[in-house]
Amino acid sequence: DVKVTQSSRYLVKRTGEKVFLECVQDMDHENMFWYRQDPGLGLRLIYFSYDVKMKEKGDIPEGYSVSREKKERFSLILESASTNQTSMYLCASIAPWDRPYEQYFGPGTRLTVT
Amino acid sequence: GDSVTQMEGPVTLSEEAFLTINCTYTATGYPSLFWYVQYPGEGLQLLLKATKADDKGSNKGFEATYRKETTSFHLEKGSVQVSDSAVYFCALREQDDKIIFGKGTRLHILP
Numbered sequence: 001d002v003k004v005t006q007s008s009r010y011l012v013k014r015t016g017e018k019v020f021l022e023c024v025q026d027m028d029h030e031n032m033f034w035y036r037q038d039p040g041l042g043l044r045l046i047y048f049s050y051d052v053k054m055k056e057k058g059d060i061p062e063g064y065s066v067s068r069e070k071k072e073r074f075s076l077i078l079e080s081a082s083t084n085q086t087s088m089y090l091c092a093s094i095a096p097w098d099r100p101y102e103q104y105f106g107p108g109t110r111l112t113v114t
Numbered sequence: 115g116d117s118v119t120q121m122e123g124p125v126t127l128s129e130e131a132f133l134t135i136n137c138t139y140t141a142t143g144y145p146s147l148f149w150y151v152q153y154p155g156e157g158l159q160l161l162l163k164a165t166k167a168d169d170k171g172s173n174k175g176f177e178a179t180y181r182k183e184t185t186s187f188h189l190e191k192g193s194v195q196v197s198d199s200a201v202y203f204c205a206l207r208e209q210d211d212k213i214i215f216g217k218g219t220r221l222h223i224l225p
Binding site for chain 1: 148157159207212213215216217218
């Protein structure tokens with residue numbers, strides 16, 4: 001019953017490292033999203049993608065980039081990790097608007113940057 | 115832009131108590147509304163949804179009614195259980211499929 005998986009549950013990286021977070025969905029959804037979750041701030045949208053090779057900036061894209069080379073895979077990249085990027089990162093896969101019930105989140109990756 | 119405001123937590127209740135978590139929204143157009151739940155150590159799960167005014171979403175004993183006149187979508191449960199302890203997020207889905215979340219309400223249920 002796997003729907004959305006993320007490459008790691010916990011990750012520890014050093015300041016300045018390049019970090020890749022991967023998300024894979026098996027539902028053939030076009031829409032995929034990356035959020036970060038911080039206490040008191042809720043979930044904030046980083047980037048999203050409506051199709052292969054398409055990407056759109058969300059509310060807090062600074063310091064991040066994304067890649068969508070295949071429909072099922074959406075990667076979040078931290079070009080040069082910083083301590084303020086320590087957070088929980090959540091990936092979501094969402095069916096188009098006419099199927100609003102089909103929304104799934106991955107288990108999250110808790111990233112610590114030291 | 116669109117936004118969601120929900121009551122701050124934590125909310126602490128005794129088992130079998132009545133639960134209400136308030137949620138209001140601002141939006142252009144006619145968004146769909148959702149409640150998500152996040153259990154400790156897990157990702158978000160869709161709890162219930164409503165896609166148009168006066169719709170009532172329900173699941174696992176939880177209910178919420180889409181009130182367009184008051185722009186609200188309050189979550190209720192008649193008798194909570196310890197297993198309901200989690201963080202609850204109210205959210206709206208815009209026409210372009212982006213989901214806007216509230217800040218979350220942590221719920222503690224005491225046995």
